[in-house]
Amino acid sequence: MYELGPEFENAAVSPGTNILVSGPPLSGKRRLAMEALAHGANDGEGAVVVTTRDSSDRVMADFRALLTDPDQAHIGVVDCVTQHQGRSPSDSDLVKYASSPVDMTGIGIKFSEFVEEFYSDRGVRQNRIMVDSLSTLLMYSDLQTVFRFMHVLTSRIEDADAVGVHIIESTAHDAETMNTLKQLFDGLVEVDDDKQVSFQLPGTA
Amino acid sequence: METRIYSDMDRETIAVLHVDGDRGVREDVAEQIGEYSDMSVTGTRTIERATDRLADDPVDCVISEYDLSDGTAFDLFSRVREQYPDAACILYTDATFAEIDNERSEEMVVEYLSKRIPGTEQRLPGLVRDITRGRMQVGYPVPENEDERLDTVTEYDLDEFASSPAFERLATLARSHFGVNAVFIGIMKAHEEELLACRGAEWSVFDRQNTICTYSMLEDGPTVIEDVQADSRFEHNERLEELGIRSWAGVDLTTPEGTVLGELCLIHDTPRTYDEADLEDLRLFAEEVVEQLELRRRIPPSETTPELGE
Structure with a gap:
């Protein structure tokens, strides 16, 4: 089981669970998702962040700030932003680059490389994945493409016995889009304007 | 109006089309997949020939090398998805990720398996089954049951x-x-x-x-x-x-x-x-x-x- 920590009312979810965290801008949903990853990373688990929104520098800084011993943690960031802005850095142990938020093949490959490396090479059996965010993906691609891509990604997370925490801006999409995407997730976490959080997680009442 | 119909067999046998210019690779893949009774595989070497095949027989999964004599795997996958939107597409290739044209692969959701890693061909049958049976590359939600x-x-x-x-x-x-x-x-x-x-x-x-x-x-x-x-x-x-x-x-x-x-x-x-x-x-x-x-x-x-x- 994966303990999600105090921010999630100490809920625990089974390996393979994918959770959608939705909320309006500035509601703290991103920090909440990061807390879920940090709770595992502080315990020796792997943490992979797929970012289509902020650069890896920013993600890495925010995430490391939540860790008790950041240098010992197994962290990986799939950065889909930096190359898209015209720069061409090369992959490192900590950061791998996809060419853009619509480079679905690239994102999938880089993500799998991290999970495989953590699992097989480093022997890290528990891994948590954060995708930030579905809303950026929807800005660049239509719903069908995003659905197809997220279907593959959530299936891989499931196959790897990892846990996925995926972020979406609730105010940016209509009910039909939200309902279609929700089909891909086992659990829902909603944050409202007042930063109140409600949980619908599998296996918890 | 779409006129062709996927074979009624599609839930029983997974029909795989494998496209690779290298005959040895085609034979290896045919051997790997041929071991399983729930899959059948046809091999061919060009996009043109693969397209002819698609016209004759429905496919559930297409496996392709990236570089083909008359285009790239993504040209092929686009044609496949036009005709069979639910078909699983797997890039099984010598090309490294850096050699793949990102512009062309944009918005294409495909699986990537490198031939360079020893023993990957043994992973192919399992991958084919997981993606097709699990409807992993399908672009819409299905009922739970x-x-x-x-x-x-x-x-x-x-x-x-x-x-x-x-x-x-x-x-x-x-x-x-x-x-x-x-x-x-x-x-x-x-x-x-x-x-x-x-x-x-x-x-x-x-x-x-x-x-x-x-x-x-x-x-x-x-x-x-x-x-x-x-x-x-x-x-x-x-x-x-x-x-x-x-x-x-x-x-x-x-x-x-x-x-x-x-x-x-x-x-x-x-x-x-x-x-x-x-x-x-x-x-x-x-x-x-x-x-x-x-x-x-x-x-x-x-x-x-x-x-x-x-």
């Missing part, structure tokens, strides 16, 4: 029913009752919606990913989309626009055991609304369709009386 639902759909001998005038008659009645352009009775199969009857248009089958029924069958009760172009799920759906489907109302065809077989749908070429009484009538029409289906399922065709089968 999809496998059982498809088994139930198979229990109704729909080819036999399609020739029955009872369904055309119900579609005719519904069309004049609601005053819409077209009415159809659609059964949702694994990759396609097949129409048992259609009045007001010459349609017989749709790719599942292009249908509104795919979404409405996940909702309870009748679904009305007053303006299809104002709905985020369908605003980019060129197929619906081509067919002139601007307004849509539908209700599930649900068996007495609660399985959704398909939808009874009303189509109009301008946005329109339906009131409660309309939707109640639509529900009654759907119940009638299911009743006809039930009767035909229980009575083998040879014993069908003239009153039932005409």
Whole structure:
């Protein structure tokens, strides 16, 4: 089981669970998702962040700030932003680059490389994945493409016995889009304007 | 209108097409996949030849080397998905990720397996099975009980029913009752919606990913989309626009055991609304369709009386 920590009312979810965290801008949903990853990373688990929104520098800084011993943690960031802005850095142990938020093949490959490396090479059996965010993906691609891509990604997370925490801006999409995407997730976490959080997680009442 | 139909075998045997210029690789893959009785594989070396194959035989999965003599795997995958939108696509290649043209691969959701890692060919059969059986690369949601639902759909001998005038008659009645352009009775199969009857248009089958029924069958009760172009799920759906489907109302065809077989749908070429009484009538029409289906399922065709089968 994966303990999600105090921010999630100490809920625990089974390996393979994918959770959608939705909320309006500035509601703290991103920090909440990061807390879920940090709770595992502080315990020796792997943490992979797929970012289509902020650069890896920013993600890495925010995430490391939540860790008790950041240098010992197994962290990986799939950065889909930096190359898209015209720069061409090369992959490192900590950061791998996809060419853009619509480079679905690239994102999938880089993500799998991290999970495989953590699992097989480093022997890290528990891994948590954060995708930030579905809303950026929807800005660049239509719903069908995003659905197809997220279907593959959530299936891989499931196959790897990892846990996925995926972020979406609730105010940016209509009910039909939200309902279609929700089909891909086992659990829902909603944050409202007042930063109140409600949980619908599998296996918890 | 899509005219071809995926083989009915598609749920039993996974049909794989493998494209690679290297004969040795084709033989290796044929050997790996050939070991499993639930898969069959055909190998070929160019996009042109692969395209000919696609025209003759339906595929569930295409495996390709990136560099082919007449293009790249992504040229091939685009053609495959045009014809079989649900087909799984796997890049099985010598090319490193850096050598792959990102521009071309954009928005294509495919699996990547490097030939450079020793022993990867042994992973292919498992990967093919996971992606196709798990519908991993499919671009739409399916009901939770999809496998059982498809088994139930198979229990109704729909080819036999399609020739029955009872369904055309119900579609005719519904069309004049609601005053819409077209009415159809659609059964949702694994990759396609097949129409048992259609009045007001010459349609017989749709790719599942292009249908509104795919979404409405996940909702309870009748679904009305007053303006299809104002709905985020369908605003980019060129197929619906081509067919002139601007307004849509539908209700599930649900068996007495609660399985959704398909939808009874009303189509109009301008946005329109339906009131409660309309939707109640639509529900009654759907119940009638299911009743006809039930009767035909229980009575083998040879014993069908003239009153039932005409």
